[in-house]
Amino acid sequence: MKKVKIKSPGTVANLVCGFDILGLALNEPSDIMELSLLDEPKVIIHNRDNYNLPTEAEKNVAGVVLLSVMEKAGKHIGFEITIEKHIKPGSGIGSSAASAAGAAVAANHLLGNIFSIDEVVQFAMNGEKLASGVKHADNIAPCILGGVSLIRAIHPLDIISIPSPDLFVTVIHPQIEVRTSDARQILKQQVLLKDAIRQWGNIAGLVTGFMKNDFDLIGRSLEDVIIEPVRSILIPGFDEVKRKCKEAGALGGGISGSGPSVFMLSKDESTAKGVELVMKDVYNRIGIEYNTYVTTINKKGVEIL
């Protein structure tokens, strides 16, 4: 029986000013999956974790991705998948994307890589659609490709890899629930032109900073005048965490994806660890449980083990 084992990383979407167009992959946490090719058209799912995720293919993120691969492949095949999830669902660090992207890459591998990267991204986006109601690629693309990804456009899909600097990433996941669909619904459908201009200045600055390895420019550009002022209301302690992390030396950061996780970028590991302490302090005082990660940018994306 053809079989593959893969590691699929967590991701930070949006990167503060790049709502829906930027994302980066993390070296921690990541999910482990094992996929086998079956000779009958069915999908069998085993969850090896405590998250009570559905095992019916149509209701499971990895499941719908595998169904879409089967449909496109047009052959008499099926898949059996075992998922060991370490990225908590609803954390805002790309848990659904890791399932979706991992399943898509693994399935393509078992089929002899007959599909292009763009097609693999398209398969994986079906999983995002199930999870959040919207086909978006700002977690999927960096999860598959590693590093920093720019999704210039969705129709037609246009993904560009951006050279990523060797930065440290601190993530805190306060254990509160923020549903991606809610975080999307509270956004205003119209924005002021002057705010949009400020935002696109920052996006251009951030991309230039990444490519020039200019840490100060990255820090200055990590500013969001459109999404963060609205979404941060859903995250207790956000303003305080952000202010204190920057005082502790972080270049900057903000909400990871649609939250509730908050991420910060730092130049070196000791700063990133100091930032972690600051984050913990705030949530200890507020009295909200959390997980934290101090990690680096994952340059490989989904990995065949």
Place this chain on the structure above:
Amino acid sequence: MKKVKIKSPGTVANLVCGFDILGLALNEPSDIMELSLLDEPKVIIHNRDNYNLPTEAEKNVAGVVLLSVMEKAGKHIGFEITIEKHIKPGSGIGSSAASAAGAAVAANHLLGNIFSIDEVVQFAMNGEKLASGVKHADNIAPCILGGVSLIRAIHPLDIISIPSPDLFVTVIHPQIEVRTSDARQILKQQVLLKDAIRQWGNIAGLVTGFMKNDFDLIGRSLEDVIIEPVRSILIPGFDEVKRKCKEAGALGGGISGSGPSVFMLSKDESTAKGVELVMKDVYNRIGIEYNTYVTTINKKGVEIL
């Protein structure tokens, strides 16, 4: 008497998707200016062209810039300036910026470069304020620095030079009047979030394309879903010019600044010249007089001769 002669280049602001934040300098056309230092606090202006520009310092773009330099320098000095304008006022290729930036750089040179680049840009922005009512730097910055400039923010001023590819630029200036202030007033003050997202994807793509020297990405990113659909109404033949230039091989392009000039980027000189013919054809048929330029990106900015 201390004296300096400079050449100040025309510029293309906005670069389609980068409204108010991007601009590039042209090798043609450019203005020539001669500036002398006086030992009494006055500004004498001589215009060596047929544009009937004012000679009272307070009403002249270069004049107000020199007045602001005198005020900041705080010394008993004045300037005499002779301006030989080749960039037609109101053309949309940075005529006022060339006067303002040229005067600011020349004055700083005569004073022993006591002011920083940011201060020189600030002086020059006073000229833009007089010309268009708004302090903007998307012509000023590339005029002074050469190449492609990103104005990440105006408050506080944050200008970043972006490595610029060796592209050819074709410009046509149809001889119609589009006032910068009118072109600004017709813009909607609110934009759809989904359009803003599309726009910032393109901006990130354009900047990445410039830095990676990726001509196809530059071409795909030269798309403006916010400003161009409104402003292009003021420019007869715009849609036809754009479509036919792209058919003739141009990577893309659009309105230069607030118009009426239209610019196109091309990979090589022969394509840029073919694009010029296409542009001329359209305006010959419509019956509007024009000037055209086939040139390259100016990497030096204002030059001391």
